[in-house]
Amino acid sequence: MSVNPDAVGAKGEARRWQWTADDALLYALGIGAGVADPVGGELEFTTENTDGVDQQVFPTFVVMGGFNAKGGAGAMRDAGTWDPRMLVHGEQGIRLHRPIPTAGAVDIVDEITGVYDKGKGAVIASKAVATLVDDGQPLYETTSSVFIMGEGGFGGDRGPSDKPNVAPDRAPDHEVTYQVRDDQALLYRLCGDRNPLHSDKQFSDVGGFPKPILHGLCTYGFTGRALLHTLCDSDPARFAAMEGRFSSPVLPGEALTVRMWNDADGHAIFQTVGGDGRVVLNNGGLTYS
Numbered sequence: 001m002s003v004n005p006d007a008v009g010a011k012g013e014a015r016r017w018q019w020t021a022d023d024a025l026l027y028a029l030g031i032g033a034g035v036a037d038p039v040g041g042e043l044e045f046t047t048e049n050t051d052g053v054d055q056q057v058f059p060t061f062v063v064m065g066g067f068n069a070k071g072g073a074g075a076m077r078d079a080g081t082w083d084p085r086m087l088v089h090g091e092q093g094i095r096l097h098r099p100i101p102t103a104g105a106v107d108i109v110d111e112i113t114g115v116y117d118k119g120k121g122a123v124i125a126s127k128a129v130a131t132l133v134d135d136g137q138p139l140y141e142t143t144s145s146v147f148i149m150g151e152g153g154f155g156g157d158r159g160p161s162d163k164p165n166v167a168p169d170r171a172p173d174h175e176v177t178y179q180v181r182d183d184q185a186l187l188y189r190l191c192g193d194r195n196p197l198h199s200d201k202q203f204s205d206v207g208g209f210p211k212p213i214l215h216g217l218c219t220y221g222f223t224g225r226a227l228l229h230t231l232c233d234s235d236p237a238r239f240a241a242m243e244g245r246f247s248s249p250v251l252p253g254e255a256l257t258v259r260m261w262n263d264a265d266g267h268a269i270f271q272t273v274g275g276d277g278r279v280v281l282n283n284g285g286l287t288y289s
Contacts, residue, residue, distance in 0.1 A: 013072025031221030
C-alpha cells in the first residue's frame with residue numbers, strides 16, 4: 001500500500017450535499033452549543049426560533065459536506081491506498097462567501113493540491129469548492145490536509161515549511177473555556193463522521209489512546225463557536241474564514257480553552273488548548289468583519 005505522488009491536480013466528481021434545518025440543529029449540539037454560553041445565548045443556533053429571531057447556522061457546519069455529499073467519487077480515489085487507521089487530520093480551513101442557509105443543497109468538487117513526503121509519513125492536501133444549487137454561485141470553500149503515518153520515504157517534495165498565524169508571546173486578548181461532554185464524540189458522530197476511532201476502543205487502542213478520541217473537526221467546531229461569539233458578536237455574516245493545524249488529540253470530557261489575539265483589523269490569531277494546557281489546535285487564523 002502506498003500514496004500516489006502523481007495525484008496532484010486530480011479532481012473528484014461533483015457530489016451533492018443536501019441538509020435540513022434539523023441537520024444544522026444537530027451539528028450545533030454536536031459542537032457543544034446549548035441554551036447558556038459563557039459569551040452569549042445560543043438558542044438561535046439550537047432551536048427553530050427564539051423571540052422572533054430566525055434559526056442561525058454555525059459557519060463551521062460546512063465541514064460536514066465532505067462526509068455527507070453523495071453522487072460521485074471524491075478526488076482522494078486517486079491518492080493511493082493505505083491503512084485508514086494510520087490517517088490523522090492535519091489542517092483544516094474554511095472560507096465563506098455568505099452565511100450558510102438553514103436548509104439547502106450544494107454541489108461540491110474537490111481537488112488534490114499536494115502530496116508531500118514527510119519521511120515518517122505522507123501529507124495529502126486538498127481543496128473543495130461548494131456551489132449553492134439554488135443560484136449556481138459559490139457558497140464556501142474548504143482546504144484540508146491529512147497525515148498518513150508510515151507512508152513517507154518515497155522521495156517526494158517535503159512541502160511548505162512555513163507556520164502562519166504564530167501566537168504572540170503575550171497574554172491573549174480574549175479567552176473562552178468550554179467543557180466537552182464525556183459523550184460528545186457519540187453525539188458528534190451523528191452529524192456524519194462515523195469513523196470508529198471516535199467510538200470503538202479497538203480502533204483507538206491501535207493509536208495508543210486510553211479511549212476513543214474526540215473528532216478533530218469537533219474541536220474545530222468548539223473553537224469556531226468561541227471565535228464567532230467573541231469576535232463576530234455571534235453574527236455568522238461577519239465570519240469570513242478560519243484555518244488551523246491539529247497538533248494533539250482531545251479526549252471527551254476535557255475542557256477546551258480558546259485563546260485569541262487581535263492581530264490586525266479583521267484578523268485574529270488563535271490557539272485551542274486542552275485541560276492540561278497542551279495546544280490541540282495551533283496556528284489558527286480568523287478573518288472577520
